[in-house]
Amino acid sequence: MKRIEDYQSTLPIIELYPCIQGEGSRAGRPVIAIRTTGCTHRCHFGQGGWCDTWYSSIHAEKGRFCFQAILDLQAKHPQIKELMITGGAPTMHPAIINELLHYAHKKQLFVTLETEGSHALETDYPIDLISLSPKFSNSVPKLGELTPLGKTVDASMIAQHNKYRLNHSAIAQLLAFHKDYHFKPVWDGSKTTLLEIKGFMQTHKLAAEKTYLMPAGQTREDMVRLYPLVMEASLNEGFNFSGRSHIIAFDDKRGV
Secondary structure, three states, X not given: OOOOOOOOOEEOEEEEEEEEOOOHHHOXXXXXXXXXXXXXXOOEOHHHXXXXXXXXXXXXXXXXXXXXXXXXXXXXXXXXXEEXXXXXXXXXXXXXXXXXXXXXXXXXXXXXXXXXXXXXXOOOOOOOEEEEOOOOHHHOOOOOOEOOOOOEOOHHHHHHHHHOOOOHHHHHHHHHHOOOEEEOOEEOOOHHHXXXXXXXXXXXXXXXXXXXXXXXOOOHHHHHHHHHHHHHHHXXXXXXXXXXXXXXXXXOOOOO
């Protein structure tokens, strides 16, 4: 599979920082976060707001880091033994992921890939954890809504969002090829979305004990409003609850 040859050239990576994993089965662990830019989706969750990293998706910024910057940052934090690749949609950049897996294999680092599942990806070394967050009908933007930078949602934006929104074939390949997964659906409190989540689990034979129901939202206020509903649903359905502790701690601050 293709790899990165030039470690000094700027890549489509817009954020690179050490942090505490705030979501899912690895929550609470120190990680190096690597955020790629560009996304197949344009998520808007109604009262839950736009994608909390809209600057990597709806209004994707240009990359600013090279591969060597990742190695340098990890060298500064040798106590951190995990890499988290996120986005945007990281599977749009397979060479970056594959190169990171070669590095992680050499250094014995644990790798999590956060993905909506839009593209299948078979790398030279399998990924330790696929953090799967497919997007359901509650994520589709509405005509006439204004994006975070004031663009009006039109039919083409909705079509782009739906093009890869539930790529079942790609998702099945991701789950089959890589080492492990957890399922981390974003829930807005609606019965319709909960039924979609449960239907998706049946389609892909996903286990409740690997499911982490997570509240939609961009801000601490969104989290406070939805946490009780998501906790109650997790309890009733036998799911795990995933908080979003970075938003609780830092609100909508970037790079945390």
